[in-house]
Amino acid sequence: MTDSTVTDAAAAPVLVLNGPNLGRLGSREPDIYGHLDHTGLTERVHRWAAELGLEVDVRQTDDETELVHWLHEAVDAGADVVLNPAAFTHYSYALRDAAAQVTTAGLRLVEVHLTNPATRETFRHTSVISGVATGTIAGFGAASYRLALSALVGSQND
Ligand code: DQA
Numbered sequence: 773m774t775d776s777t778v779t780d781a782a783a784a785p786v787l788v789l790n791g792p793n794l795g796r797l798g799s800r801e802p803d804i805y806g807h808l809d810h811t812g813l814t815e816r817v818h819r820w821a822a823e824l825g826l827e828v829d830v831r832q833t834d835d836e837t838e839l840v841h842w843l844h845e846a847v848d849a850g851a852d853v854v855l856n857p858a859a860f861t862h863y864s865y866a867l868r869d870a871a872a873q874v875t876t877a878g879l880r881l882v883e884v885h886l887t888n889p890a891t892r893e894t895f896r897h898t899s900v901i902s903g904v905a906t907g908t909i910a911g912f913g914a915a916s917y918r919l920a921l922s923a924l925v926g927s928q929n930d
Pocket of ligand 1: 792793794856857858859860861884885886887888889896
Protein backbone atom coordinates (compact mmCIF):
# COMPACT_ATOMS: atom_id res chain seq x y z
CA MET A 773 0.00 0.00 0.00
CA THR A 774 1.44 3.40 -0.95
CA ASP A 775 1.47 6.39 1.39
CA SER A 776 -1.12 8.16 -0.75
CA THR A 777 -3.47 5.13 -0.47
CA VAL A 778 -3.22 5.32 3.32
CA THR A 779 -3.96 9.06 3.25
CA ASP A 780 -6.93 8.58 0.94
CA ALA A 781 -8.39 5.78 3.06
CA ALA A 782 -8.04 7.86 6.23
CA ALA A 783 -9.76 10.84 4.58
CA ALA A 784 -13.19 9.23 4.21
CA PRO A 785 -15.26 9.61 7.40
CA VAL A 786 -16.02 6.33 9.14
CA LEU A 787 -19.70 5.49 8.67
CA VAL A 788 -21.28 4.53 11.99
CA LEU A 789 -24.55 2.86 11.07
CA ASN A 790 -27.29 1.88 13.46
CA GLY A 791 -30.16 -0.40 12.48
CA PRO A 792 -33.78 -0.80 13.48
CA ASN A 793 -35.14 0.31 16.85
CA LEU A 794 -31.84 1.88 17.90
CA GLY A 795 -33.48 5.26 17.37
CA ARG A 796 -35.65 4.26 20.36
CA LEU A 797 -32.68 3.92 22.73
CA GLY A 798 -33.35 5.55 26.08
CA SER A 799 -37.01 4.50 26.17
CA ARG A 800 -36.61 1.04 24.60
CA GLU A 801 -36.18 -1.69 27.25
CA PRO A 802 -33.83 0.45 29.37
CA ASP A 803 -33.04 -2.48 31.65
CA ILE A 804 -31.39 -4.13 28.64
CA TYR A 805 -30.18 -1.21 26.52
CA GLY A 806 -29.63 1.50 29.16
CA HIS A 807 -30.89 5.06 29.45
CA LEU A 808 -28.70 6.76 26.85
CA ASP A 809 -30.76 7.84 23.84
CA HIS A 810 -29.57 7.83 20.23
CA THR A 811 -28.73 11.54 20.32
CA GLY A 812 -26.57 10.97 23.40
CA LEU A 813 -24.92 7.96 21.77
CA THR A 814 -24.20 10.03 18.66
CA GLU A 815 -22.61 12.79 20.76
CA ARG A 816 -20.39 10.27 22.53
CA VAL A 817 -19.34 8.64 19.26
CA HIS A 818 -18.39 12.07 17.87
CA ARG A 819 -16.37 12.85 21.04
CA TRP A 820 -14.55 9.50 21.02
CA ALA A 821 -13.84 9.82 17.30
CA ALA A 822 -12.35 13.30 17.81
CA GLU A 823 -10.14 11.95 20.61
CA LEU A 824 -8.91 9.24 18.24
CA GLY A 825 -8.39 11.66 15.35
CA LEU A 826 -11.20 10.13 13.27
CA GLU A 827 -14.06 11.75 11.41
CA VAL A 828 -17.39 9.97 11.73
CA ASP A 829 -20.80 10.16 10.14
CA VAL A 830 -23.39 8.60 12.49
CA ARG A 831 -26.72 7.46 11.05
CA GLN A 832 -29.72 5.39 12.14
CA THR A 833 -32.48 3.79 10.12
CA ASP A 834 -35.25 1.25 10.61
CA ASP A 835 -35.14 0.49 6.88
CA GLU A 836 -33.14 -2.47 5.56
CA THR A 837 -32.92 -0.98 2.05
CA GLU A 838 -31.45 2.25 3.37
CA LEU A 839 -28.86 0.36 5.40
CA VAL A 840 -27.87 -1.68 2.32
CA HIS A 841 -27.50 1.53 0.30
CA TRP A 842 -25.35 3.12 3.02
CA LEU A 843 -22.99 0.12 2.82
CA HIS A 844 -22.79 0.57 -0.97
CA GLU A 845 -21.97 4.23 -0.28
CA ALA A 846 -19.15 3.15 2.07
CA VAL A 847 -17.65 0.96 -0.66
CA ASP A 848 -17.84 3.75 -3.24
CA ALA A 849 -16.37 6.33 -0.82
CA GLY A 850 -13.67 4.02 0.56
CA ALA A 851 -15.02 4.39 4.09
CA ASP A 852 -14.58 2.00 6.99
CA VAL A 853 -17.80 1.07 8.78
CA VAL A 854 -18.95 0.52 12.34
CA LEU A 855 -22.26 -1.32 12.04
CA ASN A 856 -24.84 -2.18 14.66
CA PRO A 857 -27.24 -4.18 12.49
CA ALA A 858 -29.65 -4.60 15.45
CA ALA A 859 -32.24 -7.31 14.69
CA PHE A 860 -31.04 -7.53 11.06
CA THR A 861 -27.93 -9.18 12.55
CA HIS A 862 -29.82 -12.39 12.95
CA TYR A 863 -31.48 -12.87 9.57
CA SER A 864 -30.72 -10.27 6.88
CA TYR A 865 -28.82 -11.94 4.05
CA ALA A 866 -29.20 -8.73 2.05
CA LEU A 867 -27.28 -6.86 4.72
CA ARG A 868 -24.68 -9.63 4.91
CA ASP A 869 -24.12 -9.44 1.15
CA ALA A 870 -23.74 -5.66 1.37
CA ALA A 871 -21.35 -5.97 4.33
CA ALA A 872 -19.29 -8.51 2.36
CA GLN A 873 -18.79 -5.90 -0.36
CA VAL A 874 -17.22 -3.58 2.22
CA THR A 875 -14.67 -6.09 3.47
CA THR A 876 -13.87 -7.60 0.08
CA ALA A 877 -13.13 -4.04 -1.09
CA GLY A 878 -10.34 -4.00 1.53
CA LEU A 879 -12.23 -1.72 3.92
CA ARG A 880 -12.87 -2.62 7.58
CA LEU A 881 -16.32 -3.32 8.96
CA VAL A 882 -16.67 -3.67 12.72
CA GLU A 883 -19.92 -5.26 13.90
CA VAL A 884 -20.96 -3.79 17.24
CA HIS A 885 -23.65 -4.56 19.78
CA LEU A 886 -24.57 -2.80 22.98
CA THR A 887 -25.49 -6.10 24.59
CA ASN A 888 -23.84 -9.48 24.21
CA PRO A 889 -26.32 -11.36 22.00
CA ALA A 890 -24.64 -14.69 22.89
CA THR A 891 -25.97 -14.38 26.43
CA ARG A 892 -29.55 -13.65 25.32
CA GLU A 893 -32.39 -15.49 23.53
CA THR A 894 -31.34 -18.32 21.24
CA PHE A 895 -32.41 -16.50 18.06
CA ARG A 896 -29.82 -13.81 18.87
CA HIS A 897 -26.97 -16.34 18.98
CA THR A 898 -26.75 -16.36 15.19
CA SER A 899 -25.15 -13.43 13.39
CA VAL A 900 -25.25 -13.59 9.61
CA ILE A 901 -22.96 -10.51 9.60
CA SER A 902 -20.03 -11.80 11.71
CA GLY A 903 -18.76 -14.10 8.96
CA VAL A 904 -18.08 -11.16 6.65
CA ALA A 905 -17.09 -8.57 9.29
CA THR A 906 -13.50 -7.66 10.08
CA GLY A 907 -14.35 -8.17 13.75
CA THR A 908 -17.12 -7.97 16.31
CA ILE A 909 -17.39 -6.10 19.61
CA ALA A 910 -20.38 -6.82 21.83
CA GLY A 911 -21.56 -6.39 25.37
CA PHE A 912 -19.96 -3.13 26.53
CA GLY A 913 -22.94 -0.82 26.12
CA ALA A 914 -22.13 2.46 24.39
CA ALA A 915 -18.44 1.74 24.97
CA SER A 916 -18.69 -1.00 22.31
CA TYR A 917 -18.61 1.88 19.79
CA ARG A 918 -15.51 3.43 21.40
CA LEU A 919 -13.76 0.06 21.28
CA ALA A 920 -14.76 -0.36 17.63
CA LEU A 921 -13.33 3.06 16.72
CA SER A 922 -10.08 2.32 18.58
CA ALA A 923 -9.83 -0.99 16.77
CA LEU A 924 -9.96 0.90 13.47
CA VAL A 925 -7.20 3.25 14.59
CA GLY A 926 -5.16 0.45 16.15
CA SER A 927 -5.14 -1.64 13.00
CA GLN A 928 -4.77 1.23 10.52
CA ASN A 929 -1.04 0.91 9.93
CA ASP A 930 -0.71 -2.86 10.13
C1 DQA B 1 -28.42 -5.29 19.46
C2 DQA B 1 -28.72 -6.75 19.75
C3 DQA B 1 -29.79 -7.30 18.80
O1 DQA B 1 -30.08 -8.63 19.11
C4 DQA B 1 -31.06 -6.49 18.94
O2 DQA B 1 -32.01 -6.92 18.00
C5 DQA B 1 -30.85 -5.02 18.86
C6 DQA B 1 -29.68 -4.45 19.49
C7 DQA B 1 -27.44 -4.69 20.47
O3 DQA B 1 -26.90 -3.62 20.19
O4 DQA B 1 -27.25 -5.24 21.56
O5 DQA B 1 -31.71 -4.30 18.37
O6 DQA B 1 -27.81 -5.21 18.17
